[in-house]
Every structure is written in structure tokens, then in C-alpha cells.
Amino acid sequence: MQTIVIKTTPEDNVAIVANPSGLDRGAVVLNGIVLQEPIPMGHKVALKAFQEGDEVIRYGQVIGFANQLIREGSWINERIISLPQPPNLEDIPYVQRSLPEIEPLEGYTFQGYKNQDGSAGTKNVLGITTSVQCVAGITDFICQKIKRELLPLYPNVDDVVAFNHSYGCGIAIDAPAAIVPIRTIQHIAQNPNFGGEIMIIGLGCEKLRPERLLPADQNSADSSILYLQDEAFEGFGDMVDGIMQLAEKHLQKLNQRKRTTCPASDLVVGMQCGGSDAFSGLTGNPVSGFAADLIVRTGGTVFFSEVTEVRDAIHLLVPRAVDANVAQALKDEMAWYDAYLQQGRADRSANTTPGNKGGGLSNIVEKALGSVVKSGTSPIVDVISPGEKIRKKGLNFVATPASDFVCGTLQLAAGMNMHVFITGRGTPYGLAMVPVLKVSSNSKLANRWHDLIDFDAGPVAFGTKTIEEMGWELFHLILDVASGTKKVATDKLGIHNDLVLFNPGPLT
Amino acid sequence: MQTIVIKTTPEDNVAIVANPSGLDRGAVVLNGIVLQEPIPMGHKVALKAFQEGDEVIRYGQVIGFANQLIREGSWINERIISLPQPPNLEDIPYVQRSLPEIEPLEGYTFQGYKNQDGSAGTKNVLGITTSVQCVAGITDFICQKIKRELLPLYPNVDDVVAFNHSYGCGIAIDAPAAIVPIRTIQHIAQNPNFGGEIMIIGLGCEKLRPERLLPADQNSADSSILYLQDEAFEGFGDMVDGIMQLAEKHLQKLNQRKRTTCPASDLVVGMQCGGSDAFSGLTGNPVSGFAADLIVRTGGTVFFSEVTEVRDAIHLLVPRAVDANVAQALKDEMAWYDAYLQQGRADRSANTTPGNKGGGLSNIVEKALGSVVKSGTSPIVDVISPGEKIRKKGLNFVATPASDFVCGTLQLAAGMNMHVFITGRGTPYGLAMVPVLKVSSNSKLANRWHDLIDFDAGPVAFGTKTIEEMGWELFHLILDVASGTKKVATDKLGIHNDLVLFNPGPLT
């Protein structure tokens, strides 16, 4: 049997088993290294003998220290390596240097819904935003009714989506951290896929005033906000009628939207991973990173996120900042999150899951080094705090928790119109507001979940395709999905998750 | 025109305007007090002249201090009184005394679904619990499919409800506070309305292991847990089939449940208020408190909750504890919440909403004094920490945030089978798992929201009915709703809100 193990850099003293069913004891890998025990797919084999305290190196970086003698050919897992300290934020100076020239990539387009503010939608969606959780029972009810009764009359509108959330009342609205959920709700309403047709259902007595959710330049609330406590509504029937009438006004406008040819620079692609395995850093993430570079080269926008998965690779990212301010902003977001976790008596090591470990990722350092690969190699032009909206095209670090739905929610607020989600263990993650293009890090998952995975990056592990080849394939698929000519799996199946707000402040 | 203002105790130096359209300047109330300005319904009129610093007294308690000269007949609102300090928890000693004898109330029953563990359901619901947010898109899809295809075949089953939540992964599962959401999910699956037929959908790689959600005495996971990452599932279609088969097993058992005569002592009624106004403490809450006493007299269980609305009345509650341990537990929950709020740089004054103030509640002290009235007068037999399950019958303090859905979720976890929700401003609050009986504090709301309010406690304000009369009416209505012979408004309309977990720990 052919044995396949993968080293990322020449300095690595571990390699990843790529054979789908793992390798048995006695199997010979690389230059005659004999496996001392069976090692599952995705897990690490020791390429040398380790003394206690020796550095374990992957991606050319120290991912841990041997906590016992480890023989060459042994299985290196989370139990026998100890976690290094995270890079000290004070010790990462920024040196302004000439950044690599970005070679422009021209002529790529997609069919999108151009908006007045310059952004472009990839779907044409009536979004119903709410100012408070209390109204969610009614907005859910209304969404069904609109789908049944109104949507068929407006053929150019793809969907109606209620943004139900658990914020708005019963929360400490003057706590310093309250700004995060508030601006998130505000900015989600401005997502390019909603075409500026903001519709807000409020109750009337909530702490979060619906008016705060309107863009600063929109001073009239007349056609956008409806309060259930409005004295004009005599009961539920009236409320339903009122909301249906408001929806119809917005649907009429949305129905006039048509797809037109948009430059690829209108893409705003949020990159995220979830349910990662050791292949994520070898296949899915580098392929997505390559595609990310292509999008940046067209003048488009790419987000990478997930602070706890970036924290241990921050020394590799700071040098990529376009200037000292961006470098400092990167470090500030790390410091904010360090303090946030510490307040809850946790640290970044709380990130890894049983699934990560089962998939071969021993700790957060190994996970982070594989995770940041999906940012590609472009300079980092800006840092966006949780809930803020992007200001610049190019590669942005959008600071978010790694929690899949919280990250997706914050990327939507930042202005994402296309989501690329890399997974190794598999997740049915889907969002109604933007297409979620699911990339598998290994073919085993892609084959099993044939109707849930959109793109299999697995072949890269076996050298049957290159990262470059697959990066281009993914780039083309992104353009097709953005154009509506291809649908992602979760949109075909109609499975979508609720958004989840990040509220670092207290409930009352 | 008849002027109606209400004083709660003889010591009060303010009274509440009860006339639905408020009172005009010049109106004469009580013993010739002349209004200096128009005062809206629910708001306070000064019954004397106040010097700066004078105590403002309602419910016989200091609700604030005049922060300026206030003439007799003036409108006293939140702007002209300052907030007192909350009672110092160290200064409330517990003195064991002979508690009032509870006069047993016998012969009251309802038609419920008796469970093996001794509890009784008020609905017969297939509950689908999840271990992680990732699976929610699929459980939502499945719920619809079960409703369409399976539920009609099992006529004794009322509903299928998915408990989707935002916990399970992307969270610091070893943080000290993680125990709160984990035990909440665990205990919700044991709610009496699910009849012990626990069904858990997991992903496979999440931090929260689905096995942790099973009751301690249930060691077999075979018939309860399904993982989407199970290698036996080749894609979405297989997952759907797998879940439908599991659901059918549980539906077969649930379909054998029949309503039988249960003693009223099987009631577990969660009392809560939301969107309160100044009438809440005069009408809805005392009427609910009277009904609460009746339920306790039958041997049944009543919860009151909402720590921030109890904090300023804690000195009135500690003496009602059955023993020193319960008294200490009450104070411990207050102290825990004080610290939790302080960590987020907020305090209990963050509780009041614009709606409260608009409805005449000037501050959290006034709100709390009105809020605790719904606990009735029974001794407090136990204190339940957030997410825990009750241990004793009688009046329990179930510690929760005041946030409506978070409180409701924690009351469900504690074992509630009937929810009484008092509102003055109006909220469409509804839950699928248990009936939510909505009590209006004023007839104006009850009339306007004729199809959303189940019980109008407004007549108490005008003396056309007494608290006692209406308390008995509410008690009988609770028994009818628990029996399924009357349906609450939100169940008739089919409007239900998602549950919201209390997660005081950090995201990762």
C-alpha cells in the first residue's frame, strides 16, 4: 500500500497521515521511518525522536513541546505535547516595509444586484429586522405568510428573511459592550443583499429603539419601522395586515432589481472555517487562501476572522499590515479578546473542540497556523471591530469569535455578500442571507456528504491537483454562485441557521 | 368626570392616576389635591409638597428621593426623583419565626399527562433537543416535515418543538459559568410536557457532548441521540430518514399518553412579567399573587424569578424564607447577580425600559416592589440557581435574569408546566413548550389586544372587581388551560418565540 504523509515545510519534524483509513503499525513513511503504532488519518507522525521539552514543529512553527520521550514513528497527539504560550503582543514590533506588489487581475465579472451605495448583492432578499426578541413569534409567522401569499407575485425577489435575535430588551443597554450587538443589528440591515430596503419590526417599549437601527443618513422612519404597540393596531389581525402592507411596499421596490454585470471587485467574501481537521491547513484553507488572493487581485474584498484562531499566529500577521495603524489595530483586537476571555476565566485554548482533536489538531497553536492560511498572502488593509462595517476593499481582518454563527453574523454586518466555509469534520451550516459555499478539506467527507459539500479540496492532499489549480476552480465557482447560476447545497436543500449576535455585555 | 387615583398603603405620599386617558391640570383628586399639570395614566401624583431630599413613598416603601422642590399635585416621574441604594445584603439578618399556617385547598384538579417521575404535563409534545447550534437548520427542516407527515398519524401528540439554541460549540466549555447553559439544556429535555421521550440531535465534533444532556439515570443513548456526522449517513437524505425514524419511535410512545385527572398540586406555574407599567403592581401582579397563593394551598408549585426585579425588595423576601439556608440562598443569588452586572460595568438600574418609564414606573425600586407582589404571600421553600431543576413543591424563587425569554427558558428548565405572564405595555410573548397565559394589567391594553391577551386584571384598578375575585378567576383559568379545555391566545394564533439560553460565560 502506498503510504502518504505530508510535511508543510522542510523544518517540520512531524508529518500528517493522509491515507483515508490511516496507517498501521509497521508502515514505512518518507525516508524509512517506521510507524510504532497505528495512526489515524489527519494525525501526526514523529519524524525524529523527541526528548522531553523538544520543540514540535509544523508549518515551520513551534506548535508545542514534547512532554515525554517520543520515539521516531510514534503518534503525536494532544496528550503528549504541551501548549506554548501565545505570542506576547508587546514583543511584535511592526516594521514598515515595501509590501509585495499586487498584480491586478482584470476582466472577471459576476451577475449581481448593483446597489445605490456602490455595493452589489448576490441575492435579492427582503430582510425583516427586529429591534427586540419579543416580536420574533410574529415575524416568523409573517415570513411564512409572505412566502405563501406575496413572494409569488414578485418573481425577481429571491426570499424573505427575518433577522430574529435575542437582543433589544432585558439587556444592559448602557454597558460599554452594548455597542457590539447594537451596531451589528444596525449594519446587518445594510447588507448588500437587502438592497437598502430596510424594514424594522419593533414592539414599542423595548430598550433598543428601532430608530437607532436606521442608517445615519436616513431620517425618515415612515416607510421602515412598524411598532406592534402602535395604538392603531387593534389586535393581532391588524398587526399582520400592517406588516403585510409594509412588506408589499418594499417588495415592489425590490422587484425592480435586476442582475447586471458587476466587476469581481464587488465581491465581499467572508472566509471562515468550522469543524476543522488537520487537513484544513493543508487543503481547504490554502485553496481558499489562493482564491482569496485572486479576489484581492481583482480589487475585491476578502474577510478573515476568528480571533482565537488568529491569536497564536499574530506574529505572522502583524508584518502583513499595510501600515502601523493597522498593525496596532490587529494587536488591539487580540488584547481585547484576551481580556474578554480572562474575565470569564477562560483563555484561547478553550477554542479547540473534541472534533478538532479527533481530526488531528492537537491544540490551538496548530489550529491557528492552519486557520490563517485561508487569508492568502495579500496585505491586510484594515481591521474591523465586531459589528462594524468595512471601509476599504482588499483583505480585511474582521474581528469575531470563532463560533461559526457568531462569526458569520458579524461578517454579514461587515458587508459580506458571499461566504466560503471550510470544514473537515462536516457541518450543515447554512445562511439564508448570503450563499454559504462549503469547502471540504478531505474527500472522505465530500464523498459521504455528497449533497452538503459544494467543493472538495481533498485532492490537494494526494497531489492529484495543485493548490493553484483548485484555487482557480474555487474562484470560478464563487463567481458562478454570486451570479445565481449555481446554487450552494444549503440553498438547494433549504436548510438555514439563525444568526447569533455577539453580546459581550450582561443581561438584566 | 370622575377622577381615580390609587394609593397602595396609607403611608404612600404618591398615588397612581387610573383614568385611562390620564388627568388634566386642575383635576381634583382624593381630599382636594389639585393637579398642577396633566398626568398620564399610570403615572404618580404628589400627595404632598416635597422638599429636596424628601422620601417618596409607594407600597409603604421608599422608592426614591425628591431631587428638587415638588409641589403637591405635581407629576412625579423619573426625572425628579433619585434612585436609592439597593438594600445592603449584609444588613438583612434572617430571624426564624413561625411562618403563617398554610390553609390547605382541596378538591381542585386538572386533566394532565401524568409522567413516571411524578410530574404532569399540560401538553403532549415531542421535544427535539440539540447539543449544538450547527444542527438547527436541519432540525427546523425536520420539524416542518414531522408536522406535515407524522403528526397527523399520532392524534394524541399536540406538537413537535425543536429546542434550537446558540450554545454547544464556539464557547468556553470549561469556564466556571458554563454550567449554567449546560444544565439548562439538560433540564429542558426533562420538562414534564415532553413525557420523558428525550430526543437529541448532535453534530459529532461539538464541545458539548450530547451524552451530557441525558439524565444521570439514563445510561443508554441508543434511542435518544443521533449524530449528523455518523458515518452511516451518506448525505442529507440519510440524515433526514434517520431523524424521522427516531422521531417515529418517540411519537409512538407519546401517542400512548392520555390526559387523566391530576391534583392541582401537579401544577408548576412560572410567574413572570414583561413590559410592565405602574398598574402591574396594582392589578396584574396582586391578582397573580393571589392565584399563586391558591396554587400553593393546593400543594402545587409556583415560581417567581427575575433577580434584578427582586433585588430592591430583597429585604421584604428574606423574612419569608422557610429557614436560614433558604434566606442565605436568596441573598447569594442577589450577590452573584450584583457581581455579574458589575463585571459588565452595569447595575440593577439597567433593568428599567423606556416602556416601563412611559408606563409610569420611575425606577427599578418602584418596579421591583410591584414585581414581587406576584409571588403572593406564601413562604419561600427553596431557591433554584439558573438552569437547575426544582426539588420542592411550594413557592420557589427561581433565579433568572428578568429578560423575558431567558427567564422563561430557565423556568422551563426548572420544570414549569404553565406560564403566567403579566404585561402592561403588551407583548406577543408565546412559547411552544408550555401554555403562556397572558394577563393584562390594564383594560385599555386588554381591549385593544383582544386576541392576544388571555386575562384582563384591569377591573381591579376601578374597584369593579376585587383582587380576591379576580385571583380565583385566574386560578380557574389556569386549571382550564392546564387541562387543554381552553387554549391561550398564542397557541390559538400559533405564535411562539425561540428560547434563549443564559450564558454568562465567554464565546471562543
Ligand SMILES: [Ca+2]
Ligand atoms: Ca475556525
Ligand SMILES: [Ca+2]
Ligand atoms: Ca468558525
Ligand SMILES: [Ca+2]
Ligand atoms: Ca427560528
Ligand SMILES: [Ca+2]
Ligand atoms: Ca419583569
Ligand SMILES: [Ca+2]
Ligand atoms: Ca421579564
